[in-house]
Amino acid sequence: RKEVEQDPGPFNVPEGATVAFNCTYSNSASQSFFWYRQDCRKEPKLLMSVYSSGNEDGRFTAQLNRASQYISLLIRDSKLSDSATYLCVVNPGGGADGLTFGKGTHLIIQP
Amino acid sequence: GAGVSQSPSNKVTEKGKDVELRCDPISGHTALYWYRQSLGQGLEFLIYFQGNSAPDKSGLPSDRFSAERTGGSVSTLTIQRTQQEDSAVYLCASSLIHGILFFGSGTQLSVL
Numbered sequence: 001r002k003e004v005e006q007d008p009g010p011f012n013v014p015e016g017a018t019v020a021f022n023c024t025y026s027n028s029a030s031q032s033f034f035w036y037r038q039d040c041r042k043e044p045k046l047l048m049s050v051y052s053s054g055n056e057d058g059r060f061t062a063q064l065n066r067a068s069q070y071i072s073l074l075i076r077d078s079k080l081s082d083s084a085t086y087l088c089v090v091n092p093g094g095g096a097d098g099l100t101f102g103k104g105t106h107l108i109i110q111p
Numbered sequence: 112g113a114g115v116s117q118s119p120s121n122k123v124t125e126k127g128k129d130v131e132l133r134c135d136p137i138s139g140h141t142a143l144y145w146y147r148q149s150l151g152q153g154l155e156f157l158i159y160f161q162g163n164s165a166p167d168k169s170g171l172p173s174d175r176f177s178a179e180r181t182g183g184s185v186s187t188l189t190i191q192r193t194q195q196e197d198s199a200v201y202l203c204a205s206s207l208i209h210g211i212l213f214f215g216s217g218t219q220l221s222v223l
Contacts, residue, residue, distance in 0.1 A: 093208060099156065
């Protein structure tokens with residue numbers, strides 16, 4: 001099992017719809033989790049951290065399920081500008097090289 | 112500057128040549144990472160510097176790859192005797208809080 005796994009997509013979603021995707025991780029001791037966004041031919045940028053209690057930032061909601069070892073990202077009222085690749089990042093904690101990036105989920109918002 | 116700066120933005124080299132890639136992190140950021148990304152692929156961890164600690168080199172793919180960070184600031188990634196499979200975008204990131212990385216725009220390396 002890979003350390004961090006994501007469905008590569010693409011997810012084709014009409015504008016205004018709600019879309020959600022998950023990321024599974026293999027290390028049960030993982031401590032912290034993040035979602036990054038990467039636009040085509042651009043560098044990744046932090047979208048949001050994922051807290052144990054879950055967190056929300058505008059139209060974006062991130063959840064953590066430790067029992068099943070996955071994190072999720074929900075996007076409500078999707079915009080054309082949400083089209084990007086969403087990268088899941090897991091930090092096992094305590095280790096210098098613990099930041100493992102998933103290969104990303106490609107999201108396409110269609111008008 | 113406000114962000115992470117990388118140079119050159121593009122580098123074309125011949126197989127067998129050495130290349131140096133530079134990263135200028137955000138001032139005050141103690142951590143510095145190098146990743147590489149091949150077309151359509153995920154980020155591959157290369158090396159990590161944290162303050163004055165010994166760098167974590169566990170991601171370097173071969174002994175042709177090395178990196179240093181001088182004075183806790185600027186970092187240079189060196190690839191010796193480049194091979195075609197080294198072609199990729201090399202991304203540098205700096206961080207003050209573990210997990211929250213700020214990336215540069217990368218160096219596109221093409222080995223002919």
